[in-house]
Amino acid sequence: MAEPLYLGIDLGGTKIATAVVSRGGEILAQARGPTPARHGVHAVVRAMAALATEAVNEAALDLRSLAGVGLGAPGPIDAEAGLVVSPPNLPGWRNVDLAELLGEMLHTRLVLGNDANLAALAEHRFGAGRGCSPLVYLTVSTGIGGAILLDGKLLSGVRGTAGEVGHMVLLPQGPLCGCGNRGCLEALASGTAIARQARESVRRGVPSALAERFASQPELVTAASVAEAARGGDLEALIILRTAMDHLGRGVANLVSLLNPERVVIGGGLASLGPDLLEPVTAAVHRLANPVAASSVSILLAELGPDAGVLGAAAAAM
Amino acid sequence: MAEPLYLGIDLGGTKIATAVVSRGGEILAQARGPTPARHGVHAVVRAMAALATEAVNEAALDLRSLAGVGLGAPGPIDAEAGLVVSPPNLPGWRNVDLAELLGEMLHTRLVLGNDANLAALAEHRFGAGRGCSPLVYLTVSTGIGGAILLDGKLLSGVRGTAGEVGHMVLLPQGPLCGCGNRGCLEALASGTAIARQARESVRRGVPSALAERFASQPELVTAASVAEAARGGDLEALIILRTAMDHLGRGVANLVSLLNPERVVIGGGLASLGPDLLEPVTAAVHRLANPVAASSVSILLAELGPDAGVLGAAAAAM
Numbered sequence: 001m002a003e004p005l006y007l008g009i010d011l012g013g014t015k016i017a018t019a020v021v022s023r024g025g026e027i028l029a030q031a032r033g034p035t036p037a038r039h040g041v042h043a044v045v046r047a048m049a050a051l052a053t054e055a056v057n058e059a060a061l062d063l064r065s066l067a068g069v070g071l072g073a074p075g076p077i078d079a080e081a082g083l084v085v086s087p088p089n090l091p092g093w094r095n096v097d098l099a100e101l102l103g104e105m106l107h108t109r110l111v112l113g114n115d116a117n118l119a120a121l122a123e124h125r126f127g128a129g130r131g132c133s134p135l136v137y138l139t140v141s142t143g144i145g146g147a148i149l150l151d152g153k154l155l156s157g158v159r160g161t162a163g164e165v166g167h168m169v170l171l172p173q174g175p176l177c178g179c180g181n182r183g184c185l186e187a188l189a190s191g192t193a194i195a196r197q198a199r200e201s202v203r204r205g206v207p208s209a210l211a212e213r214f215a216s217q218p219e220l221v222t223a224a225s226v227a228e229a230a231r232g233g234d235l236e237a238l239i240i241l242r243t244a245m246d247h248l249g250r251g252v253a254n255l256v257s258l259l260n261p262e263r264v265v266i267g268g269g270l271a272s273l274g275p276d277l278l279e280p281v282t283a284a285v286h287r288l289a290n291p292v293a294a295s296s297v298s299i300l301l302a303e304l305g306p307d308a309g310v311l312g313a314a315a316a317a318m
Numbered sequence: 319m320a321e322p323l324y325l326g327i328d329l330g331g332t333k334i335a336t337a338v339v340s341r342g343g344e345i346l347a348q349a350r351g352p353t354p355a356r357h358g359v360h361a362v363v364r365a366m367a368a369l370a371t372e373a374v375n376e377a378a379l380d381l382r383s384l385a386g387v388g389l390g391a392p393g394p395i396d397a398e399a400g401l402v403v404s405p406p407n408l409p410g411w412r413n414v415d416l417a418e419l420l421g422e423m424l425h426t427r428l429v430l431g432n433d434a435n436l437a438a439l440a441e442h443r444f445g446a447g448r449g450c451s452p453l454v455y456l457t458v459s460t461g462i463g464g465a466i467l468l469d470g471k472l473l474s475g476v477r478g479t480a481g482e483v484g485h486m487v488l489l490p491q492g493p494l495c496g497c498g499n500r501g502c503l504e505a506l507a508s509g510t511a512i513a514r515q516a517r518e519s520v521r522r523g524v525p526s527a528l529a530e531r532f533a534s535q536p537e538l539v540t541a542a543s544v545a546e547a548a549r550g551g552d553l554e555a556l557i558i559l560r561t562a563m564d565h566l567g568r569g570v571a572n573l574v575s576l577l578n579p580e581r582v583v584i585g586g587g588l589a590s591l592g593p594d595l596l597e598p599v600t601a602a603v604h605r606l607a608n609p610v611a612a613s614s615v616s617i618l619l620a621e622l623g624p625d626a627g628v629l630g631a632a633a634a635a636m
Contacts, residue, residue, distance in 0.1 A: 076610070133476070134473070134475055134476065134480070148576075148577075150468070150473070155452070155468070155577070156578070157577055157578020157579065157611065158451070158452065158578055158579065158614050158615075159578055159610050159611065159614045160578070161575075161578045161610045161611045162452070162576065162577050162578040162611075163576065164576060164578075164608045164611070165576065167575050167607075168572045168575060168576065169488075169568055169571065169572060170487075170490075171490065172489065172568065179608075181605075250487055250490065253487065254486045254487060254572070255576075257479075257482040257485050257486060258466075258480065258481070258482060258483065258486065258573075258576070259466075259473070259480050260474070260475020260476055260477055260478070260479040260480040260482075261475065261476065262476040287499075288487055288499055289485075290479050290485060292394070292477050292479045293475065293479045293480075293482070296476050296477045297476075
């Protein structure tokens, strides 16, 4: 009998990725394309179906020969009903039964999951969290999401929302978060938070490489430009970045005390900071978390990068 | 065949409680006595054995006829090695193999657990968290402990320290905690924290019922005297208590966002505050936690009171 193969489909706000994946996490074929988000749900579903078919054809397979198909989409997702609720980066989507719509088009059953959960699953099965339990996964990019895995299974909670690490409130009266609260981890340590701090610094006229570069257009400052200025030794950029990473470390320390995880894996765009993320976060955990829990956890960067989405979607169908 | 019966033994810093318990959580016989803590480990073990024998005799049983014996002790406990590590309220105890020592004296095997975990188990099996999953349990008294149960099983983590809710850091630069950090939940909302705030208020000369009563001896103020003054309408006492309960609410809100529990049960001495605890905590959860998680959780006071210890110890042996 041939090795069972799986199709993973990863829907993002700007990109769709699909891949044929082995049980061991090898990508045998893949296809990627833009998300036609402005053209509505059905255009997006058609684009997903076309890219799925392309990947399957490239692997010289047909859909019926696959052992399973998994589908990741931006949260929030109503796990019970299988709906994509209202992702902030897919405007106009409300309670879309994406697995059903795409399943009809592809004539197959699909397993639906939210992207942070599936990336966690992928890191547990194939990446930096291989075989670890409890595993805490954080994705730090525009927002901060996460997931908790116990013996390789997602802790979903009673309504599927467990793992909301980004909205732990860490600083009462802190900066306003997109969720309406103040001082959430996401409002303190996400790419959006870093960019906001840097823009305010530029607007206040604090002397820095950022101020020189963006004085006339502070709204163009991004987390990437802060990281770049920090690498160039700019003090103000270093302080902004370090403050954000200290907050991230406090959030991770709370998770370590609460869950006594074997491993914490940090992915998402900001994982590209490498040691500039890992060192302050690890230091905060050793300073603040339960000492037994701090001494038994390892904190690592995610290994799978942008493939985590398709690999996790495939893993969900395994 | 007769119904299987269990013995629960609960070792506290000041009291030892033992009880013969049915599978349904009925207490058939019990014996209680003081902990001879100043007389060392062996005196304590002998007192435990005597009270255990007393309860078993009162139920007209002998130890060999019991289906299991469970033993709760103050944390921290090294779950892997089965040791009572160094409980702050049992001075001089270091890595005591209590289950082995007491088991030899009683000629039986004992299951050892920490008191907060066992109280959580008891509330899940017989009390306010019956059958709920995930269940978050907090005990708020001198300190703040807790436990997380999934499908009735303790989430222990990789080294048995999971559930350390008391040392989530909620207020950077907040008051110093016994653990050496600042702004832990325990340093903001425990009985000790409330008493400390009130003593500082008396020392600063803030006019209040507490200042009138304790002006000459502020060190005698306890959380109970604050609660009493608050019930009498004293504004300063009300503010101190309410601030502590708001912090507790922020801690619970973080747990609700992270774990999406079906129920949160709050026990320990401060649970006697009743609505003065439950209302601000529930309000904070609705204000701060993920809305889906907040709308699907119920927050209740523990039901089992001081019996939670022996019931949980018995439940651990079931």
